[in-house]
Amino acid sequence: MSSSKKIRVLVAKPGLDGHDRGAKIVARALRDAGMEVIYTGLRQTPEMVVRAALDEGVHCIGLSILSGAHNALFPRIMELLKAEGADDILVVGGGIIPEDDIPDLKEAGISEIFGPGTTLQEIIEYIRSNVKL
Amino acid sequence: MKERTKLSDAIKNWEDTEVKSTVERFPERQTNFKTVSGLPVKRLYTPYDVADIDYHQKLGFPGVYPFTRGVQPTGYRGRLWTMRQYSGFATASETNRRFRFLLEQGQTGLSVAFDLPTQIGYDSDHELARGEVGKVGVAIDTLEDMELLFNEIPLDKVSTSMTINAPAAVLLAMYIAVGEKQGVSMEKLRGTIQNDLLKEFAARGTYIFPPAPSMRLITDIFRFCSEKMPLFNTISISGYHIREAGSTAIQEVAFTLANGIAYVTAAIKAGLDVDSFASRLSFFFGATSEFFEEIAKFRAARRLWARIMRERFNAKDDRSCMMRFHTQTAGYTLTAQQPDNNIVRVTLQALQAVLGGTQSLHTNSRDEALSLPTEQSVQIALRTQQIIAHETGVTDTLDPIAGSYFVESLTDEIERKSLEYIEKIDQMGGATVAIENGFIQREIHNSAYDYQTSVDMKSRIVVGMNEFVVDEEQQFAYLRVNPLAEQEQIQRLKEIRSHRKNDVVKRALSALRIAAKSDDNLMPLILDAVRVYATLGEICSVLRDVFGEYKAPDIL
Numbered sequence: 141m142s143s144s145k146k147i148r149v150l151v152a153k154p155g156l157d158g159h160d161r162g163a164k165i166v167a168r169a170l171r172d173a174g175m176e177v178i179y180t181g182l183r184q185t186p187e188m189v190v191r192a193a194l195d196e197g198v199h200c201i202g203l204s205i206l207s208g209a210h211n212a213l214f215p216r217i218m219e220l221l222k223a224e225g226a227d228d229i230l231v232v233g234g235g236i237i238p239e240d241d242i243p244d245l246k247e248a249g250i251s252e253i254f255g256p257g258t259t260l261q262e263i264i265e266y267i268r269s270n271v272k273l
Numbered sequence: 274m275k276e277r278t279k280l281s282d283a284i285k286n287w288e289d290t291e292v293k294s295t296v297e298r299f300p301e302r303q304t305n306f307k308t309v310s311g312l313p314v315k316r317l318y319t320p321y322d323v324a325d326i327d328y329h330q331k332l333g334f335p336g337v338y339p340f341t342r343g344v345q346p347t348g349y350r351g352r353l354w355t356m357r358q359y360s361g362f363a364t365a366s367e368t369n370r371r372f373r374f375l376l377e378q379g380q381t382g383l384s385v386a387f388d389l390p391t392q393i394g395y396d397s398d399h400e401l402a403r404g405e406v407g408k409v410g411v412a413i414d415t416l417e418d419m420e421l422l423f424n425e426i427p428l429d430k431v432s433t434s435m436t437i438n439a440p441a442a443v444l445l446a447m448y449i450a451v452g453e454k455q456g457v458s459m460e461k462l463r464g465t466i467q468n469d470l471l472k473e474f475a476a477r478g479t480y481i482f483p484p485a486p487s488m489r490l491i492t493d494i495f496r497f498c499s500e501k502m503p504l505f506n507t508i509s510i511s512g513y514h515i516r517e518a519g520s521t522a523i524q525e526v527a528f529t530l531a532n533g534i535a536y537v538t539a540a541i542k543a544g545l546d547v548d549s550f551a552s553r554l555s556f557f558f559g560a561t562s563e564f565f566e567e568i569a570k571f572r573a574a575r576r577l578w579a580r581i582m583r584e585r586f587n588a589k590d591d592r593s594c595m596m597r598f599h600t601q602t603a604g605y606t607l608t609a610q611q612p613d614n615n616i617v618r619v620t621l622q623a624l625q626a627v628l629g630g631t632q633s634l635h636t637n638s639r640d641e642a643l644s645l646p647t648e649q650s651v652q653i654a655l656r657t658q659q660i661i662a663h664e665t666g667v668t669d670t671l672d673p674i675a676g677s678y679f680v681e682s683l684t685d686e687i688e689r690k691s692l693e694y695i696e697k698i699d700q701m702g703g704a705t706v707a708i709e710n711g712f713i714q715r716e717i718h719n720s721a722y723d724y725q726t727s728v729d730m731k732s733r734i735v736v737g738m739n740e741f742v743v744d745e746e747q748q749f750a751y752l753r754v755n756p757l758a759e760q761e762q763i764q765r766l767k768e769i770r771s772h773r774k775n776d777v778v779k780r781a782l783s784a785l786r787i788a789a790k791s792d793d794n795l796m797p798l799i800l801d802a803v804r805v806y807a808t809l810g811e812i813c814s815v816l817r818d819v820f821g822e823y824k825a826p827d828i829l
Binding site: 155156157158159160161164165167168169177179181182183185207208209211212213236238255256257259260261 | 389390392393395400401402403404405408409473477478479517518519605608609610642643644645718721722725726728729735738739751753754825827829
């Protein structure tokens, strides 16, 4: 792995959910691990998330959602990324996401879902070993 | 003084002999013990630690200023706390069934969870509502939904708490209108609206309008209710979400009370007499897993608020100094792993709230780290409260932990440290400024990060998550919100829009727009609008036009 190029990550809060404790902690941990992190803030539409990812030229998008709207919003984000030819961006998600929903989200192109109890180190390592620079 | 020296010598002697020889042979588990909020915990507490506490001044009696020992003279010997499970999902009819189930099971009050579009002032067919309708709460678009929500629930018999903030005036107006239809006039309605925008900016995120117009809506409600709804709590000043966002117990008390100070200041500035509204202010805290610290927190918060109201705001009526609060067990302590363990966590947390003298209580369900709770899970959560109330005897005497050297010392410490924070916030210009400049959010975030790090490093053990882990087949039967609810709700909304008298709605909304630009109290105009079935989204859209929308500062 090249050490000269920094991994750029967009941490995003799609939907109306205001729970940002997890998103902000992950953003800070990724930054402390040497990545460049952009945090979108709350209430992002799928379109806003994808536009920010393209504008910022990120290698990875981390989506956080605890409201239960993931089945509607995550696949939509993947659709838009594909339409932009940007589906080489690694997309991971976290929050309150029932196990039963995970196969369909992965089918839609979400690479990994990190549930409650995941350590920050697990997330950092996953991104480092799966991101395409 | 002589007694104290004697005791101090005795403690030193015990430490130098008994303790020293034991520690040499069996080292303690840690070199320093601390609460989850970082307060040092000593090996032993003795009368030495409480020697400075003047009983009459600091503790006194229940129902008497400064209310450290509780707000009611007879506590739970008179009436138990209100058992109030926060619930709501899918449509109003489905939530009405859950409400009636809970009341049948012995719940004594209602607590409404609204979905995010409702909380942020969007109708269910708004593009930003996609995927969110009915997910974290019930969808309410018009008075008709509210009528269905309280179908066959007489509003003169229950008290209802509504977790609603930016559009609190709209939901309160709908509640009044449902009462009118049931023949219950508004002065008889009992309940609470959360109506606490400062913590939305700081920690919870369902804000709409900027701080100034938000404060105006809040004080409009204070004034309206002080004249017409004497039994209704006009605000629930909430530390719960501040704690859930990651704060310590001290920050929870400090930031909540700083917000309280900002509301009282705003209302006085708007021309209200402090004793005309202060007795209807209520509070809301979390109960995490740090047992004694939490009990001390509730007691410290009561004492500190009483002092603030009397010393800073010159409240004459003791009821203005009385902190009444709701408690919810801490959602963030629940684990997705081995979910049945959460029943035990919730039991301990609920016990703290009761020992701390809460006025009402929500106990979380075991499955809430996975989804909204099933009927079976919420029944266990309610039974937990009933077991504490009826089987343990902790309700038979008031403030039973008082006099514990440790808890009294912690109570003092939390009060002192919270006051230091409040003074710092005062120097910045108050809570609104401290939120707009991101100070409060950064403090909370730093504490959240420290907590996560301690869990990741296993310096803090979370049973079943970072220790005592088992391989689990997670096949818990969790609740799935009816996937058709969103479409059904949108369909009904369309029908209401086509059946109502649209010219009357238009007139009501124009009148609201004109009033929003003036200093008139908006409550009567919002009430007129909901009575003719103006939607929540239409009303909020008028206010968005006039007031603008809040943009959060970047605090990372």
